[in-house]
Amino acid sequence: MPFVCPRGHRLGPGRVIVGWSPCVCPPCAQRGRGLRGHRTYLCLTCKNESITTMCYQPYHVPDKAAAYRWP
Ligand SMILES: [Zn+2]
Ligand SMILES: [Zn+2]
Numbered sequence: 886m887p888f889v890c891p892r893g894h895r896l897g898p899g900r901v902i903v904g905w906s907p908c909v910c911p912p913c914a915q916r917g918r919g920l921r922g923h924r925t926y927l928c929l930t931c932k933n934e935s936i937t938t939m940c941y942q943p944y945h946v947p948d949k950a951a952a953y954r955w956p
Pocket of ligand 1: 890894929932938
């Protein structure tokens with residue numbers, strides 16, 4: 886899990902909303918069946934400031950030929 890959001894807030898229990906976003910980008914495709922996607926981390930500190938920052942694990946790599954929309 887990432888420890889800081891893109892704006893420098895420390896992430897921890899109660900300070901982040903963890904979610905899941907199915908994806909088929911190259912880093913995801915290398916993973917096993919049922920694991921193709923990103924774990925998403927929404928920083929609550931940013932949310933309190935009306936700014937939405939979302940982190941993805943593993944990093945999302947858009948496919949140039951992708952027809953799907955991201956996010
Ligand atoms: Zn933040
Ligand atoms: Zn992806």
